[in-house]
Amino acid sequence: MSTTTAETSAPVAEQRPARAPRPARRRGENSRAGALASHGVLIVASLIALFPIAWLVYLSLGPDKDDYLHPGGIWNKMTFANYSFVLQHTEFFNWLKSSLIVTLGTTAVGVLIAATTGYAVSRMRFPGYKKFMWVLLVTQMFPVAVLMVPMYQILSDLQLIDNYLGLILVYCTTVIPYSAWLLKGYFDTIPFEIDEAGRVDGLTPFGTFFRLVLPLAKPGLAVAAFYNFLTAFSEVAFASTFMLSDDKYTLAVGLQSFVSEHDAQRNLMAATAVLIAIPAAGFFYLVQKNLVTGLTAGGTKG
């Protein structure tokens, strides 16, 4: 954890050199009590944010299925037995494989398509532009219930039920509108002169886009990738309806099936849940230093 912190403090400092005078001045009038209060509130908030996850990790170390009712007892008999059982005697790795295929597929396809869309919407004022943005917003509003049945029909017509590609396509429809919106905002903050310069130097528009604009948009892309990854990784409703054979279950579905299969063995469920959280959190900490800049670049510009 400490290494991550060290890495991240640098870009944050870079972002805010212009603001340095203000906090310094404010500190003068801010009493020590104010700083203490801030720390107090932040510590409490951090504990609240941390506790449910930490508790889950702690419970997963208890060897017995009813240990969660007597958490005090776990301390003396902590063991990784649950983990080794889950890894050795369940379909965990199959689920993980499915999840990674679907999630990484969604992330790659989603970010690529969203980036071209976002770029088009950001740089070119074509007729229908407003309406298109409006459509992107409205697609956010579609409830699962209205799309599920028809999507199921279409996918079975296309032979894509119980197929990774089908699920990737379905997830793309849910992630792309917001990603495109997000990236449009980020591209808006990249000066148009850069495109001009690329054109003068003889790049095609696609060259400009791929070689000049995309590298500059890395924070925005990271946030879009993060959003796509997490959405696809933790989606439950579509995955449980469209994936039928249990070796193609994603982790989200796998955990559900686990619940009925090992009816009361909550210790195993807790261990699985922790194992599932690890890839997501790992990916998250890869991109997190870009979150603040990437997420609101567009929103602030309006």
Add this chain to the structure above:
Amino acid sequence: MTVAIDRATGKRRGDREPGPGLSGRLKRGYHKHWYAYVMIAPVAVVLGVLVLYPLVYGLYLTLTDANSLNTARTIGVNHIDATYRFIGLDNYADILWGPTAYDRFWSHFIWTIAWTAACVALHYGIGLGLALLLDQKLRGRTLYRLILVLPWAVPTFVTVFGWRFMLADGGVINSALDALHLPSPLWLEDTFWQRFAAIMVNTWCGVPFMMISLLGGLQAIDASLYEAAEMDGASAWQRFRYVTLPGLRSVSSTVVLLGIIWTFNQFAVIFLLFGNTAPDAQILVTWAYYLGFGQQPRDFAQSAAYGILLLAILIVFTSFYRRWLNRNEQQLAI
């Protein structure tokens, strides 16, 4: 393709100027802008095939009495053809005015509105508070940010699962309340406490997004505005009220709208927290899912009708929201 786009770039500069009235020039616009359409084509195709077509089909389903017993299906080698009929708007009439419409629709509707309002207010309030704290120059600020964003980093179905442990009868929350001699409610059984728990868990899950968005907004506010305000003798509250809040307006209006849309359609938290055990704590989305997939026979038509109603509510709300923003001379960041 390259050639055509080269031609296009030559004209791109002109596009940056405020465009002329678009109405009568669609055809010319098409020739001039087709490269833009090429770039958005993938999205248009994917959304058209997998969203628009299902939507139209779903709309058609709502006008029938389709359920899992009369739709086309294959059992073993036998293929059974669909036998559902067209029944017009009966589904909508039944949902909105039919017998027990209150229990089936309106009670869920009211709860959904309350749920959305409470969750978004809490998300925004707590998110703004934490963002303001994180925007100060504080020791360990980055570490706080890393920790506070954790609920967002861990998949919802994992965290909700963790919360179920904590809320269970005899779980850690009730043990703690007992130890403090406070009443320990039945979080997962009693309707009021189910709702309370759902809002609590969703708040916990949703704050990081608001916090990070607003933090980005805060960092984009020009520091000289604060200096000017300070020169004029503005108090901390006045600086917040007249510099920070207006500076956050466009971020706020966007994230609040997104928050409302997402919370209104928030499926995972309630579905995973209660499954089918809590009919009174279901919001419209989860209720519609229950009708379509959680019961036998599955009622596809009613489920889709709920979906269309949900969509209609959101679209009407968003139009009003946008009009209200325009009246206050704000723009949505789209």
